[in-house]
Structure formats: structure tokens, C-alpha cells
Amino acid sequence: MSASHRIGEFVEAVCAAFADGSLIKLKLGGYHGGEADLKSVEARKVSIKAGERLSFVFRYKTRDITKNLTIDEAASLLSSGLADAWRSARLETTAFDLQFERQGDKLRIKRIEVEGRQAVEATHDRAKNRALTDTAKPWLHALGITGKDGKVRSDAQDKFRQINKMVEIFASLIQAIKAEKPRVLDMGAGKGYLDFALAEHLGGKVELVGVELRRALVEDGNRLASQSGFGDLRFVPGSILxxxxxxxxxxxxxxxxDTATDDAIFQGIKAGAELIAVAPCCHKQIRRQIEAGKPADELDFLLRHGTFLEKQAEMVTDGLRALLLEASGYRTKVFEFVSDAHTPKNNLIVAQKGGAGSRQAALDKIAAVKTLFGIDKHYLEGLLGL
Ligand SMILES: C[S@@+](CC[C@H](N)C(=O)[O-])C[C@H]1O[C@@H](n2cnc3c(N)ncnc32)[C@H](O)[C@@H]1O
Incomplete structure (x- = not known):
């Protein structure tokens, strides 16, 4: 059978599984195409407003990009990709797995029958999949998310969506930690929305400590944790550092x-925590340094406009944080945890210990970025003694 027939056979199987609802997952691997840092691709069927799509997550070294493709677009991407850029692909369905391999000119397809797999629902409707399914919880009411009737208040919909998204993300990150009962510190915990939600969702599988400057919030948090029967959740007063x-x-x-985010990152690095995850807020420290320093002339077309300066300062601050984490032995990803329609401060820096590249390469990049933007020192560098 010719190469194009083999590829056609695989693509047809994907289209058929998409059409009859038996598709569970599609994975592409062995990438050797022209896109730098692209590692793998995973796709699942989703149902969005525009109709049913195959949602492809392109996994790069430091970020993920999602594209929702029609089945025709997906078929054409697969037909060209399997002939050229991807060496392997695996289709998982409820009835069988189909493994595609290409080595030089040789193409192979292997079918493995499976039993007992359930079809997955194609949905983007998070309301059905939310981590917090039961909204009639006293702690949700005490934190102002729900009304007396146990329903999410209209003015708390965004907060509720954010909490759910955070729980989804953090629960899987925390569950990936090797410790039997991971100890999680939430720095600058405020009212502890996320901590209560994690305590609810993860039950006794995690120990949660919220560190918060404002004593009144700490007292309220501890009272509510005890009333809610969350024995593994507590709040302590004091500063992050x-x-x-x-x-x-x-x-x-x-x-x-602002720099409290850096205090938290520093504490995580110092403790050798397996996971450090921060959603930064304001970025004043680097903005002031760019304004006071001598950025490269080429950047003047951006930095002379206040709004661009603000956005650049945010990205430079967080980009340097990611590099400083890499220099400290963490592999990092930065992504939007929720749409910016719900909060403009929607970036999450996730750092996991191990697997980082060369420390010197990260330090060299940090030095180059600082020179480019006229930055004297990132506050986190100072904490790390760099
Ligand atoms: C914007 S609130 C966010 C609260 C919570 N993390 C949330 O997402 O709902 C920031 C909180 O961090 C606390 N905070 C700021 N700097 C701190 C520090 N250095 N040490 C401890 N808490 C701090 C503030 O008191 C405030 O409650």
C-alpha cells in the first residue's frame, strides 16, 4: 500500500471516529518540522457555539496554543503533517487504538482493539464540568459568591468562573506532586477563595496554609475553615517573606x-517546592525602572506611549520571572488561565522543579533583556542574591 493510502487510512479513521462520537483523543509526536520548540499535539472533540470541532493543543517548550478546527481543516492538517512533519500519531477511540509510525519511507499502522472505554462528551460547557458542582455550600455564601438561595450571585459570576478554572488547573498540578499529602502555601491569600475551593475539591488529600498580612482576614478565614470542617486548611498572619x-x-x-509575587516565588525556590504558580497582579517595579533607565532607542516607538509601556512592563516583569525560575532549576510555562473578559490579570506562571535548561543560558538572557529595556535589577534577582 502506498504512503498516501496509509495516511489516508489513518485520516479517514479520525474523521469516522469524530463523526460517530467514538473519538477519545488524538496525539501527534516525533515532530521534526520547521516550528521551533513545538513538541507534540493533542486533540479532542469539542462542541462550541460554531459547532463541533477538533480542539488541537499545540504543546511548545514553554507554552500551549489551542486551535479549534473543523473536521475538514483537521483532515487536511493531518494529511500534510503525517507525510512530512510528524513521525507518529495515535488515535484513541472507544473501540480501538490506531498507531501510525513513519520511519524514512516506511509507514506502518497498527490497530489494537480495546474494551470497556467510555465515550467522552464533546463539550466546552464548563458549567457541566465545573469543579464546584454544589453551590449550596456555606463557605461560598460566607465569601459572598452565592446568595441565601445557594445560587451564584449575578455580580459574582466572574469570580466563580475564575475560582473554578483555578481549581481545575491547581488540582491537577497539585495531584502531580509526588508527596503523599502535599503541603501547599497560598501567599497573600486574602479571603482564601482558592484555598476553600481546593479544600472542598481535594478533601483531605492536601494541607493548605494561607499566609496573609491582614489579621482580620486571617481570623475570618480560620473561623470559616473550622465551621466548614476543613481541618487541613488554616490561615496564618504575617508577611510572605x-x-x-x-x-x-x-x-x-x-x-x-506587585513584588509580593516575587516574595512568593523566592520562598518557593528557597523551600525547593516542586511547584510554584503565580498569577501576577500589578507590575510597578519594572515599569519604574524602564522609565528611569535607558532602554534601547529601537524600543522608543513603543515605550513613549504610556499604554504600551504598561503592557511591556508587565510582559518584561513576568518574562524575567520565568527566566529567573529557569535559572533556579524550574521549567516554566506562562498561559492565560481564564479569558481576559473575566479579569485583565489573567496570566499564570507555572514552574515545576527539574528539567530546566542551562542556568548560564537563562542568566545570559536575563542580562540581555535588562540591557535592552534599561533595567537595573529585577526585585526577584535581589532576593535570589544575583
Ligand atoms: C489582591 S489580593 C488577592 C487575594 C487572593 N489571593 C485572591 O486571589 O483572592 C492580595 C492579597 O495579598 C496580601 N498581601 C500583599 N502583600 C503581602 C505580603 N507581603 N505578605 C502577605 N500578604 C500580602 C494583601 O493583604 C491582599 O489580601
Whole structure:
């Protein structure tokens, strides 16, 4: 059978599984095409407003990009990709797996029958899949998310969506930690929305400590945790930097103000936490440095406009944070955890210990970025003694 017939056979199987609802997952691997840092692709069937699509997640070294394709677009991507850029592909359906391999001119397809697999629902409707399914919880009411009737208040819909998205993301990151009962520190915990949601969702599988400057919030949080029967959740008063973080498996910080995010990252690195995840808030420190420094002339066309300066400062601050984490032995990803329609501060930096590239290469990049933007020192560099 010719190469194009083999590829056609695989693509047809994908189209058929998409059409009859038996498609569970499609994976592409062995990439050797022209896109730098592209590692793999995974696709699932989704149902969005525009109709049913194959949702492709393109996994790059430091980021993921999602594209929802019609089945015709997907078929054409597969037909050309399998002939050229991808060496392997695997289709998983409810009835069989189809493995495609290409080695030089030789193409092989292997079919493995499977039993007992359930079809997956093609949906983007998160309301059905939300982590917090039961909204009639007293803690949700006490935190102002739900009304007396146990329904999410109209003015708390965005917050509720954010919490759910965060729980989905953090629950899987925390469950990937090797420790039997991971110790998670939430720095700048505020009212502890995420901590209560994680305590609810993960039950007794995690120990949660919220560190918060404002004593009144800490007292309220502890009272509510005890009323809710969350024995593994507690809040402690004090500053992020003063807290003894040793033994932490994960350090997280959501919208901790300006450099408090750096304090949290530093505490995570110092403790050797397996996971550090921060959603930064304001980015004043680097903005002030860019304004006071001598950025490259070529950047003047951007930096002379306040709005672009603001956006650049945000990206440079967080880009440097990711590099500093890499220099400290963490592999990092930055992505939007929720649409910017719900919060403009929607970036999440996720750093997992191990597998980082060369420390020197990261330090060299940091030096180059600082020179380009006229930055004297990132606050986190100072904490790390760099
Ligand atoms: C914008 S709120 C976010 C609260 C919570 N993480 C959330 O996402 O709902 C930031 C919180 O961080 C606390 N905070 C800021 N700097 C801090 C520090 N250095 N140490 C401890 N808490 C801090 C503030 O008191 C505030 O409650």
C-alpha cells in the first residue's frame, strides 16, 4: 500500500471516529518540522457555539496554543503533517487504538482493539464540568459568591468562573506532586477563595496554609475553615517573606500585589517546592525602572506611549520571572488561565522543579533583556542574591 493510502487510512479513521462520537483523543509526536520548540499535539472533540470541532493543543517548550478546527481543516492538517512533519500519531477511540509510525519511507499502522472505554462528551460547557458542582455550600455564601438561595450571585459570576478554572488547573498540578499529602502555601491569600475551593475539591488529600498580612482576614478565614470542617486548611498572619516556608511542596500566589509575587516565588525556590504558580497582579517595579533607565532607542516607538509601556512592563516583569525560575532549576510555562473578559490579570506562571535548561543560558538572557529595556535589577534577582 502506498504512503498516501496509509495516511489516508489513518485520516479517514479520525474523521469516522469524530463523526460517530467514538473519538477519545488524538496525539501527534516525533515532530521534526520547521516550528521551533513545538513538541507534540493533542486533540479532542469539542462542541462550541460554531459547532463541533477538533480542539488541537499545540504543546511548545514553554507554552500551549489551542486551535479549534473543523473536521475538514483537521483532515487536511493531518494529511500534510503525517507525510512530512510528524513521525507518529495515535488515535484513541472507544473501540480501538490506531498507531501510525513513519520511519524514512516506511509507514506502518497498527490497530489494537480495546474494551470497556467510555465515550467522552464533546463539550466546552464548563458549567457541566465545573469543579464546584454544589453551590449550596456555606463557605461560598460566607465569601459572598452565592446568595441565601445557594445560587451564584449575578455580580459574582466572574469570580466563580475564575475560582473554578483555578481549581481545575491547581488540582491537577497539585495531584502531580509526588508527596503523599502535599503541603501547599497560598501567599497573600486574602479571603482564601482558592484555598476553600481546593479544600472542598481535594478533601483531605492536601494541607493548605494561607499566609496573609491582614489579621482580620486571617481570623475570618480560620473561623470559616473550622465551621466548614476543613481541618487541613488554616490561615496564618504575617508577611510572605517572614513565613518559614521550609517543607512546602507547592507555593502559589494569586494577584499578590506587585513584588509580593516575587516574595512568593523566592520562598518557593528557597523551600525547593516542586511547584510554584503565580498569577501576577500589578507590575510597578519594572515599569519604574524602564522609565528611569535607558532602554534601547529601537524600543522608543513603543515605550513613549504610556499604554504600551504598561503592557511591556508587565510582559518584561513576568518574562524575567520565568527566566529567573529557569535559572533556579524550574521549567516554566506562562498561559492565560481564564479569558481576559473575566479579569485583565489573567496570566499564570507555572514552574515545576527539574528539567530546566542551562542556568548560564537563562542568566545570559536575563542580562540581555535588562540591557535592552534599561533595567537595573529585577526585585526577584535581589532576593535570589544575583
Ligand atoms: C489582591 S489580593 C488577592 C487575594 C487572593 N489571593 C485572591 O486571589 O483572592 C492580595 C492579597 O495579598 C496580601 N498581601 C500583599 N502583600 C503581602 C505580603 N507581603 N505578605 C502577605 N500578604 C500580602 C494583601 O493583604 C491582599 O489580601
Amino acid at each position: 517572614d513565613y518559614d516556608a521550609s517543607g512546602a511542596d507547592a507555593v502559589i500566589a494569586l494577584h499578590a500585589c
